[in-house]
Amino acid sequence: MPRQGLVDLGPFGAFVKVAPYLAGAAGVTLEFTVVAAVFGLAVGLLIALMKMSRYRPFKVFGALYTWFFRGTPLLVQIFLVYFGLPQYGINLPPFLAGAFALSLNSGAYLSEIIRAGIESIPVGQMEAARSMGMSYALAMRRVIIPQAYRRMLPPIINEFVALLKDSSLVSVIGAVELMLASRQLSSATARPFWFYTYAAIYYLIGTTAFTQLGTWLERRLKEYE
Amino acid sequence: MSEPLPNAVPGPGSDAPVVEFRNVSKWFGDLQVLKKVNLSVRRGEVVVIAGPSGSGKSTLLRTVNYLEPIQEGEVLIEGRPIGRRQVGGRWIEDTQVNINKMRSEIGIVFQSFNLFPHMTALENVMEGLVTVRKIPPAEAEAIARQTLAQVGLGDRMSHRPSKLSGGQQQRVAIARALAMRPKVMLFDEPTSALDPELIGEVLSVMQEVAKEGYTMLVVTHEMGFAREVADRIVFMDNGEILLESAPEQFFRDPGHPRAREFLGRLLWHAN
Numbered sequence: 351m352p353r354q355g356l357v358d359l360g361p362f363g364a365f366v367k368v369a370p371y372l373a374g375a376a377g378v379t380l381e382f383t384v385v386a387a388v389f390g391l392a393v394g395l396l397i398a399l400m401k402m403s404r405y406r407p408f409k410v411f412g413a414l415y416t417w418f419f420r421g422t423p424l425l426v427q428i429f430l431v432y433f434g435l436p437q438y439g440i441n442l443p444p445f446l447a448g449a450f451a452l453s454l455n456s457g458a459y460l461s462e463i464i465r466a467g468i469e470s471i472p473v474g475q476m477e478a479a480r481s482m483g484m485s486y487a488l489a490m491r492r493v494i495i496p497q498a499y500r501r502m503l504p505p506i507i508n509e510f511v512a513l514l515k516d517s518s519l520v521s522v523i524g525a526v527e528l529m530l531a532s533r534q535l536s537s538a539t540a541r542p543f544w545f546y547t548y549a550a551i552y553y554l555i556g557t558t559a560f561t562q563l564g565t566w567l568e569r570r571l572k573e574y575e
Numbered sequence: 576m577s578e579p580l581p582n583a584v585p586g587p588g589s590d591a592p593v594v595e596f597r598n599v600s601k602w603f604g605d606l607q608v609l610k611k612v613n614l615s616v617r618r619g620e621v622v623v624i625a626g627p628s629g630s631g632k633s634t635l636l637r638t639v640n641y642l643e644p645i646q647e648g649e650v651l652i653e654g655r656p657i658g659r660r661q662v663g664g665r666w667i668e669d670t671q672v673n674i675n676k677m678r679s680e681i682g683i684v685f686q687s688f689n690l691f692p693h694m695t696a697l698e699n700v701m702e703g704l705v706t707v708r709k710i711p712p713a714e715a716e717a718i719a720r721q722t723l724a725q726v727g728l729g730d731r732m733s734h735r736p737s738k739l740s741g742g743q744q745q746r747v748a749i750a751r752a753l754a755m756r757p758k759v760m761l762f763d764e765p766t767s768a769l770d771p772e773l774i775g776e777v778l779s780v781m782q783e784v785a786k787e788g789y790t791m792l793v794v795t796h797e798m799g800f801a802r803e804v805a806d807r808i809v810f811m812d813n814g815e816i817l818l819e820s821a822p823e824q825f826f827r828d829p830g831h832p833r834a835r836e837f838l839g840r841l842l843w844h845a846n
Contacts, residue, residue, distance in 0.1 A: 478689035481640055482703035482755065483679025485671060492706055496693050 356535075361544050368535060368548065375531035376552045382445075382517040382527060383556075386452035387510050393457025398464035412461065419458030425519055427451045432523040448520030456513050463509060467502035468494055500571045507564030511557045518553075528552055591654050593618050593759050593790040594639055599648035601634065601814075608634050609645065610814040616759070621791040623801040623822075626811035627837055632794045635811070636761050639792065640681040641674055652677060653758065679707050682752030686764040688744045690736040696723060696747045697732040700754050708755065722754040723747070726780050742773030746780055753784065760784060762793040798841055802826055810834045 356364045400412035419427065432447040442450065471494050479489035521530035532549035536542035592615035601609040608631045616622050624632040637643040638650050641658035649656045657677050660669045690699050697719050704715035723732055726746040736744050745765055752760060762781065766774040778800050785791055785804050795801065801808055801822060808825040810818050810833075817831050829835055 472687075472689075474685060474687050474689040475691065477642055478683075478685065478691070480675075481642065481678055481681070481683045482751075483675045483677075483707040484703075485675055488706055492702065493691055497691075 356539050357541060361541075364539075364541070364544060365548055368545075372528065372531060372535075372548055372552060375526060375528045376556065378445075378525070378527040379514065379517050379529075379552075380556065382449055382452060382520060382525070383510065383514045385449045386456050386513055386517070389449075389453035390456030390460050390509075390513070391506075393453060394460025394464050397457060397461035398468065401461065401465050402468065416458045416461060419455050424451070424455050424516055425522070427455055428519060428523060444520070444523045444525035448517070448523060448525045452513065452517060452520065455516075456509060459509050459512075460506065463502055463505045464498075467498040467505075470501055471497050503568055503571065504564060507560060507567075511560050514556050514560065515553060592616055592651070593620075593653060594792060595649075595651040595654075596635070596638075597649045597651065599635070599638060599645050599650060601631075601638065601643065601645045601647075608814050609638070611648070612814075612816055614809060614816060614819070616790060616792060618790055619788045620806045621785045621793065621804055622807045622809060623805040624792065624794045624809045624811060625796070625798070625801060625837070630811045631814040632811045633763050636683075636763050636792060636794050639759070639761055640678050640683055642683075644668075652681065675707075679703065679755060680758045681761065682755060682757035682759070683761040683763065684745065684748050684752055684765045686767050688736070688741070688748045688768070690744055690748055690751070692736050695733050695735055696728060696739065696750075699736070699747055700751045703751065703755050718754055719750075722750040725753075725783075726750045727776070740773060741769045742776045745769065745777045749777075749780055749784065753789075757789075759790040759792060762791065762795065764794050764796070766795065766797055796841065798826070798838075810837070812837075 356367060359367055397412050397415050400408040401416075403409055403412075428448060428451040431442065431451040432444065435442065435447075468490075475493055475497065476489055479493040480486070484492065517527060518529035521527060521533065524530070526534075528549055532545045536545040539545070594614075594616040596612045596614045599609050599612040600607065612635060614622075624635065626632050634643050638645050639652070639657070641650075644658060650658070655677070656669075658669055658674055659666045660673070661667075690696075691702065694702065697716065700719035700722055701712070701715045704710045704718060705712055708715075710718070720729075720732060723729060726749055728743060728746055728750070731739060731743060731747075734743075736747070739747065749765075765781065766777050769777065774797070778797060781791075781793070781800065782804050793800075793805070805822050807819055808822055809816055810820075810825070810829060810831065812833050818829060818834060820829065824830075825834075826838070829838060
């Protein structure tokens with residue numbers, strides 16, 4: 351890692367110099383986001399289906415899940431997974447612990463988005479599907495989800511943007527992603543303003559890319575309708 | 576109508592009613608919406624259910640494919656109760672597999688069409704054939720094309736519902752139900768959501784369906800259709816069947832004060 355010589359390069363020179371290193375760290379941030387997004391969607395769908403279930407135990411579990419993960423700070427959840435679980439013999443390396451906590455957390459938010467999306471489809475659609483003899487699962491897969499996901503897309507993209515930013519919290523358990531890399535560089539050079547500004551720039555590139563992707567997808571789906 | 580519609584499926588034991596209601600009662604909370612309804616529909620018969628709004632006629636129709644569960648009595652399809660089975664003398668809800676199987680043999684056309692907006696007309700009609708009946712897609716497509724041609728939409732197969740008029744959408748919905756070769760076709764106010772100028776095309780398709788020998792149960796305010804096509808008219812009010820009669824008799828004099836009042840109001844609006 352480059353050190354003292356960075357200061358002599360000035361803010362722009364230093365930016366260029368550390369670009370490969372920070373870009374790599376930003377890659378780790380992106381990995382966190384993608385992993386948590388994929389698993390978060392799976393968890394979110396499962397919890398959403400539980401909340402809409404006729405069976406009370408499922409409903410209650412879904413409600414408690416969302417209540418806990420939306421009602422406690424993400425930092426507490428990360429600490430519980432990374433520092434808390436080892437007490438019971440479950441030791442996860444920083445990356446895995448961080449990705450796990452982020453997935454559970456985003457699952458709670460995504461479950462609300464998915465439930466709202468599914469419930470926004472008129473009941474007549476489910477009735478028509480069931481009337482032809484489809485099972486609930488088949489009706490969901492063939493009729494409800496394909497319509498709901500178009501409506502869910504904008505809020506889901508928002509959630510992914512939030513996830514990208516929230517992934518900075520895993521820096522506290524030592525997963526070397528964009529935030530921790532910037533912190534290490536700032537303390538080595540005593541130029542925190544420079545390096546945290548660089549971090550901000552990389553985050554902005556990521557969030558802007560996500561938002562643009564969302565806009566593009568939305569436009570494509572509109573054409574498709 | 577370019578081609579004749581597919582023939583209705585001839586079932587076993589032709590004398591058994593296709594649909595039979597026995598002492599059917601249903602409540603929404605404390606409100607009783609169906610009161611000991613008895614009615615039986617023979618094979619090939621067209622029965623129109625008429626009555627003021629809120630009289631329970633749509634609810635009754637929707638008990639036939641178990642969209643509405645009932646609390647008392649039985650709804651039988653070819654002698655078999657739908658949605659419930661008896662275990663050791665007690666009635667419990669039937670298995671989902673059995674309910675789904677029976678539903679796949681009952682066609683329903685809704686007031687609001689309920690076509691799948693993310694599928695083309697052709698895909699809408701193919702959907703049940705492929706995913707429920709497990710018919711190979713190529714064969715299902717052939718059936719769907721033929722059925723859509725029969726309702727006069729041969730040139731609209733690749734259109735999505737949003738690109739079709741209300742009348743065309745409802746004809747796709749009829750084709751979607753017909754393609755499954757159901758034992759009975761249910762129509763739940765199929766023209767009530769349509770602009771007046773689009774009602775005729777839907778009614779004439781329904782008339783063709785009747786001509787093909789389908790057993791039909793139709794909830795409608797279209798008394799012209801009832802007079803022309805129905806074999807029997809059932810008049811409901813307040814969750815009860817007040818009378819059943821032949822159309823000529825019904826329109827000459829239904830013989831019940833509330834039915835007379837209902838007809839009087841309809842005619843008043845028609846003029």
